[in-house]
Amino acid sequence: MIEEPATTTQRRTEVEPRRSGELARPAARPAGPIAVYDTVTEGMTGWQFLRTWRWFGFIAAAILFAVVCVFLARWQFDRGQQASADNAIVAANYSAAPVPIDEALPTLASYDPSQNWQRVSVTGDYLTADQLVVRNRSNGGDNGFEVITPLQLSDGSIFIVDRGWVTPSADDPLSPAAIPDPATGTVTVVVHLRPSEEQGGTGAQSGNQISSITLPRVQQTIGGDVYTGAYGLLDSQSTAAQPGLQLLQTSMPTEDVGTHYSYTVQWLFFALIGFFGLGLAMRKEHxxxxxxxxEERQRATERLRKRASKPFTDEELEDEEIDGYLPLTRWGGSAAAAAPPPRVILPPQAKAAERPPGVEPPSGVE
Structure with a gap:
């Protein structure tokens, strides 16, 4: 008969027999806590543990997290500052008296960001044959088309005017509804200057539809001496426009500033939370x-006394109804006094040293 190894016998004594369809379950462990020792901080007192590499890493991680949070807070603050500056420019330009186009834009490529939403007066004739439609444009949450019509000045130059927004056709959502013709003859319009847009959309130009008001591309499409620095969003004109187009901007636009400053405060708060969490971990380790x-025992006793003096919360009362009791520490008692002493797990060498000479352990037991 072949004798089973001691490890096999020990395994059989530690694991209950497995039933059909079940995994093996370990036998119940002895009651009471098991002592666990930290070899890194063993024997240290006071705040000496902060000089270990582990805590160096924790502190470095908290500092790095704070630096990232401060960087993001500064980024949001700068965005808020830029939004405030943009709002100041719009407020100064939106309702100001119109400026002649040759004064506002001395050359075809002229435009400065400080001229955003500036009111400009232009006199000329609409070139209806070169009219274009910009697809996928939103107005009040609805999707539709913007109609841009070239306006030829007396010197032959061409200024692009965005005459308004129109809904999609009821029969074909990819095409605009009926577009009213622009005024005939010489007209004087007042527009808000807007910069040329970046090329948008991936689709190619289809008929008179374009994906964005990119003025250099518009110049390539219609030809001639086109103003490529800015175009005009129609505000009013001397000859009343025919009904059918909706003006895109009827009130002064503003950028949201408060959100950026709110995010700035939040990121700074997150940086403080990181250091607060580090401090709690330090206190717990200490x-x-x-x-x-x-002295530490006296402070712990005082903490238990203060905790026991507080009224029970609804959660604690609910736990008492379910479990039938509250933890002893909640009443100001000592958890250490109520619990059995920790079971110290000795290494095999120590166990062998404590065993009397000539006595061997039972089969399957260390």
Whole structure:
């Protein structure tokens, strides 16, 4: 008969027999906590544990997290500052008296960001044959088309005017509804200057439809001496326009500033939370390593007394109804006094040294 190894016998004594369809379950462990020792901070007292590499890493991580949060807070603050500056420009330009186009835009490529939403007066004739439609444009949450019509000045130059927005056709959502013709003859319009847009959309130009008001591309499409620095969003004109187009901007636009400053405060708060969490971890480690210190014991007793003096919360009362009791520490008692002493797990060498000479352990037991 072949004798089974001791490890096999020990395994059989530690695991209950497995039933059909079930995994093997380990036998119940002895009651009571098991002592666990930290070899990194063992023997340290006071705040000496902060000089270990582990805590160096924790502190460095908290500092790095704070630096990232401060960087993001500064980024949001700069965005808020830029939004405030943009709003100031719009407020100064939106309702100001119109400026002649040759004064506002001395050359075809002229435009400065400080001229955003500036009111400009232009006199000329609409070139209806070169009219274009910009697809996928939103107005009040609805999707539709913007109609841009070239306006030829007396010197032959061409200024692009965005005459308004129109809904899609009821029969074909990819095409605009009926577009009213622009005024005939010489007209004087007042527009708000807007910069040339970046090329948008991936689709190619289809008929008179374009994906964005990119003025250099518009110049290539219609030809001639086109103003490529800015175009005009129609505000009013001397000859009343025919009904059918909706003006795109009827009130002064503003950028949201408060959100950026709110995010700035939040990121700074997150940086403080990181250091707060680090401080809590330091305090917890200090209390554990100095639990035998009389002063620390006195402070722990005082904490238990203050905690026991507080009224029970609804959650604690609910737990008492379910479990039938509240933890002893909640009443101001000592958890250490109520719990059995920790079971110290000795290494095999120590066990062998404590065993009397000539006595061998039972089969399957260390």
């Amino acid at each position: 209390r554990q390593l100095n639990s035998d210190d009389p």
